Amino acid sequence: MRPARALIDLNALRANYRLAREVSGARALAVVKADAYGHGAVRCAQALHDEVDGFAVACIEEAMELRAAAIAAPILLLEGFFETDELGLIDQLDLWCVVHSLWQIEAIERAALQRPLTVWLKMDSGMHRVGLHPADYPAAYRRLQATGKVGKIVLMSHFARADELDSPRSNEQLAAFEQARQGLSAEVSLRNSPAILGWPELFPQQQSSDWVRPGIMLYGATPFEQPQALAARLQPVMTLESKIISVRELPAGEPVGYGARFISERPTRVGVVAMGYADGYPRHAPTGTPVLIDGQASRLIGRVSMDMLTVDLSDLPQAGLGSRVELWGKHVLASDVAAQAGTIPYQIFCNLRRVPLIYPHG
Template sequence: MRPARALIDLSALRHNYRLALELSSAKALAVIKADAYGHGAVRCAEALEGDAQGFAVAAIEEALELRAAGVTKPILLLEGIFEPSELALVDAHDLWIVVHSAWQVDAIERANLRQPVTVWLKVDSGMHRVGFHPYEYAAIWRRLQATGKVRDIVFMTHFSRADEPDCPRTAEQLATFEAAREGLSGETSLCNSPALLAWPQVRSDWVRPGIMLYGASPFEMPQEQVSRLVPVMTLESKVIAVRELPPNEPVGYGARFVCERPTRVGVVAMGYADGYPRHAPTGTPVCIDGRPGRIIGRVSMDMLTVDLTDHPHAGLGSTVEFWGRNVLASDIAMTAGTIPYQIFCNVRRVQREYRDGL
């Protein structure tokens, strides 16, 4: 089999979830949407179910996969329902739903439910994607209460710039949120990963850790609490061929790298079809048999090349780590002009191996 693989450390996942609990002193929904950011939603949910107070996914099909696997903890649909007929599945599988649009309230009013549903009522405090306008928030809350079909209502919003600790936008959104729910009783949910890590003054009854669960930083700058996270995924592969090239010889598509000296080139079974970022430039760090190294040339679909010149003991079969404990995913993302969320979600085709402690 192709040697490319993603090692998933489930003990690190639990460590990061417990850190979220410690930082928040609140209840936490583990965000495992998008197949747990490429880490495998079912296996991650199973590993966390002893600790987690619930899970959050994007859509109902992700929730049904977890229920089919035997996950019994609460599951929140972060985008809510997409059509009224989904409420039957919400009812049958005891799911929680975000309500962010008037038509979803209409659907609840008309639905024939066996049991009341738990609603997370979203206010648009300034991100301007989804959510009710602050001026209509209280009226929507009263309307949901009047249906007799709602068990609990959790007040929620989402911060657009919490990953910028010096930006006043988070404080502005918090003030808008508090004004919108003034006089209303119920639990709150405000904090995503960056708010948990960098905004201790922002607290709520429920928090929603996402990227931090997987041990990656949501920030572009150093941040104190990030150093306590443990990377969950190690993406690695092996050298499958070695070339000895003289100076002035090009490597790979487009001759983006030309040897400046006699160069040992290692060809590695890893490419953008595996999820490694195509735009990672020459010089992007890797770890070759435990020692710092670099990529040279353009990343192609199935292979990329690394510089083995200063690694005399490395060669055919050597292990190359692309991110993990030795090479941080956030550093690779920044070098490639993207974010760790995307590089995790893009991981595909590689085999996943799950371990409790790497």
């Protein structure tokens, strides 16, 4: 069997969820959209189910997968519904729903529902993606109340630049949100992972009845480009690993891989690893990207190909055929690999495919 695999540490997942609760002082929806950022939504939800306040997914298809796996906790649809006829399924599956547009309110007004909806009413406080205009927000709230079909409304927005610790944008968005919600009495949800970890001073009076939405932090990756104290407490959940399947001894001056992106400057031992961009390892990771071989630090050399990549064994005389290679995980941080490749850990997790997910500790 091909040795590439991803080990998922569910104990680390639980620890990261508890950290979100601890530092926020609020209830927390565990964001498990996009198959739990590549970690396996059902298994991650099962691991958190006994202590979680609820889950968040992108769409109804993802919610249906969780309900089919007997996940009974609240599930929020972060993008709401895309078609009016989805309201019947939302009602049947007892899902919570984001409302971000006036047409969705109109659809709720017309719908025949068996139970009152829980609506998370989203305001565009400056992200300018989805959400109601601040001037329309109070009226939308009251309009939902007047339908007689909504049992609870949570007020929400989303920060665009909370991962930039020196940006004033989060302060500006919070001010816009607070101004628009004047006179509206409801629970609030504003904070994503970077806002939970990096902006506690914005929420000195966070109510325990309010909500946070930890996403990338659940999986143990920092959302920041620079070191940050709370992010340093996160525990990586995924370890992507494989083995060396071939070894080459090259003299100085020899190219390795497609495009001759690496040329040996000295006699070089090259290890070939069963891992490539078809598995989700970033193709644009350059020579020098860190790897761990049998517990010792080394580096990627040459261009990543579809099924294989090459690493430097020159200073690791004990390494060879069958040596274990950590591509990212507990020792090689996914955020460091992503930074080398000019991307973010969100993307490299979500791009994972073909590699089996292994849950060694339940």
